[in-house]
Amino acid sequence: MERLDKVEKLRQRANxxxxxxxxxxxxxxxxxxEAMVLLENQGKVKPDPASAEYVSGGGGQEQPVHSLxxxxxxxxxxxxxxxxxxSHFFQKLGKAIKYLVQKGCENSLVIKQHGQALMxxxxxxxxxxxxxxxxxxxxxxxxSLFFDFSYNFKxxxxxxxxxxxxxxxxTEAVNNFKSEINKEDGK
Numbered sequence: 001m002e003r004l005d006k007v008e009k010l011r012q013r014a015n016x017x018x019x020x021x022x023x024x025x026x027x028x029x030x031x032x033x034e035a036m037v038l039l040e041n042q043g044k045v046k047p048d049p050a051s052a053e054y055v056s057g058g059g060g061q062e063q064p065v066h067s068l069x070x071x072x073x074x075x076x077x078x079x080x081x082x083x084x085x086x087s088h089f090f091q092k093l094g095k096a097i098k099y100l101v102q103k104g105c106e107n108s109l110v111i112k113q114h115g116q117a118l119m120x121x122x123x124x125x126x127x128x129x130x131x132x133x134x135x136x137x138x139x140x141x142x143x144s145l146f147f148d149f150s151y152n153f154k155x156x157x158x159x160x161x162x163x164x165x166x167x168x169x170x171t172e173a174v175n176n177f178k179s180e181i182n183k184e185d186g187k
Contacts, residue, residue, distance in 0.1 A: 013036065104123040152168075
């Protein structure tokens, strides 16, 4: 592995600048593990408790052993996406799904008729309904607008004035359309 690649890899793993990563590698004769330990000892890198394993040290203390594995394949540039990278991807994916489900439960779609709230449907349930029954849900929502139903969002992320104003404009458009039809029928 070229020195620039080592600097880049250490910079990403340790979350330090290029200059700090290069200096640490030079001090450690371009050994990535020693450079990581050096940066950690300098207080520039904090051990990640989720990825650290602990071994018993002298005096009954437990010390973290970091999984900064640099194999000979990685040094020669032959390594592909290993199991560590795959598990990291799935950890990120799991966190993203957890975040979306949490936000989907915190925000809701408020269904009203004649201005009175009938139901607060969590966004996560609404999204599942849309995914499973898109061709049924959307027509029902559009038709229900003609029967004085309206939809608003409630919650920290979706309860914004701009989003709800757009929903109100859709309701107003349907009401105007109904008024036009009623005028034509009255002629």
